[in-house]
Amino acid sequence: MSGLLVTFSGPSGSGKDTVLDVLLKKNNNIKVSISMTTREKREYEVDGTHYYFVDREYFEKNIKENKMLEYAEYNGNYYGTPQAPVDEMINAGNAVILEIEVQGAEKIKEKCPDVVSIFLMPPSMNVLESRLRGRGSEDEDTINHRLVIAREEIRKAYDYDYVVVNDTIENAVESIETIINAERLKSSRNKNLISEVIRNV
């Protein structure tokens, strides 16, 4: 089965993590890429599960040696995707999903044109707002700021290959499975299969 790289974006509150959790539990051949970061580990986080937590020196060495698929700096910390584990999982025939913000997805599209990009959309701004409020952990200003950012991000959905509406987790998961299964049938990913049928008697 042909492996492939998938970028997965969506505004805060669109439900990316929940959808990914269910998707990964249901599918053995779909994996998620773990990012590397120089920021402090939070108490509940596990090294190698949530992130690879490394120091600046190690991260910059990886950048110099061209070992990062993409990276960026926010608030003085590096965040990025190490190339080697992604390649390994793809070569083993997996679909590898990178949960990544809009700019990162754009960078990867430039570098790897055969990446599949998926944008997770809330069914409406109203639903997004009530999901953000439902968290109960953020004040009015933060929520309003997130909504402004969300609208900007959703505008970028036009540049993605696919748009999945997260009306229910089940529908969203099924849509992503459908996209990945269809992409595996692309003739550009099956050149060996075609030439084998022609070659054999």
Next chain:
Amino acid sequence: MSGLLVTFSGPSGSGKDTVLDVLLKKNNNIKVSISMTTREKREYEVDGTHYYFVDREYFEKNIKENKMLEYAEYNGNYYGTPQAPVDEMINAGNAVILEIEVQGAEKIKEKCPDVVSIFLMPPSMNVLESRLRGRGSEDEDTINHRLVIAREEIRKAYDYDYVVVNDTIENAVESIETIINAERLKSSRNKNLISEVIRNV
């Protein structure tokens, strides 16, 4: 739901008709385009089901008035796809499948870049050969000729968007359903959906 146009090709013996039959019976929103031809109707054929049988004058009038999505002439007869019924079915949200040979599919790809092209492959040349022999209706020369043509046609599979292997009817039908469902999620086919979410409060 967004409608779309699908071209569907494959060598003689690949099982296109059987796969289409099952696909259409299972899916209310997948339709097949009926071709128009000037050739004689065969006894078992039904006008409006197998083809629209028309005279040369009527066909040529349609060509002149730009009412054909594509057409070609073989052995002195015209064969082609009338545009209007296809548009109507697509506008109603259907996936409309055109069973068409390789050259016809190429022409349509040029004219309608957002067409989805699917090539149905036999699992091997051996299987194709035994399917052709299984028909029991053709002599050795005809079968050998069909196999030469088939190999040429399979070489064109590289130019199609998707390749579906017809190992079993069920798998082939499921793959085509998957492709159509994924294509319906393409952001290029969902621009209204994106702008509606942004516009609403």
